[in-house]
Amino acid sequence: MSVISIAEFSASRYLADLRARSLRVRLDKGTLRVGPQEELTTADIVKIKKHKAELIDLLELEQGLPELRADGSLQIPFTCATRYHHWREDGQSLWTTLAELSAPLASWQRYGYEAADLLTDDHAARCKGAVNEGENFVYCPDCGRYQRRDA
Numbered sequence: 001m002s003v004i005s006i007a008e009f010s011a012s013r014y015l016a017d018l019r020a021r022s023l024r025v026r027l028d029k030g031t032l033r034v035g036p037q038e039e040l041t042t043a044d045i046v047k048i049k050k051h052k053a054e055l056i057d058l059l060e061l062e063q064g065l066p067e068l069r070a071d072g073s074l075q076i077p078f079t080c081a082t083r084y085h086h087w088r089e090d091g092q093s094l095w096t097t098l099a100e101l102s103a104p105l106a107s108w109q110r111y112g113y114e115a116a117d118l119l120t121d122d123h124a125a126r127c128k129g130a131v132n133e134g135e136n137f138v139y140c141p142d143c144g145r146y147q148r149r150d151a
């Protein structure tokens, strides 16, 4: 007889369960919405609160996520979470998305601005952004500047 381990919470199983009960589960500008509320049990509310982050991640995956193409260009599905829609007022900057994706130099060359002072006080004087390390380059997601580093 095999030992049956206690199943861990599975966001995808729970999401399917909610939908099977005809509940609507969606993201509204990054906020998780489940309804109608009167159909939710107390156990549901506890579960949803506890696993909110996992459920949001899963819904974002379903909607599609920004992807980098081989040439370094960024593809942002229209259906994906609106925070990735950098053209919207409530969207994050394209550079923040590049940083989240650990985009390569080719992407920064396409969308950023080359700078020579990222590691100096000049950058710190004009920008509060933190300088991040890429492969053979550094970049600042706040001002979109990047600087090559010779390997």
Ligand SMILES: [Zn+2]
Residues within 6 Å of the ligand: 123, 127, 128, 129, 130, 140, 141, 142, 143, 144, 145
């Ligand atoms: Zn900066």
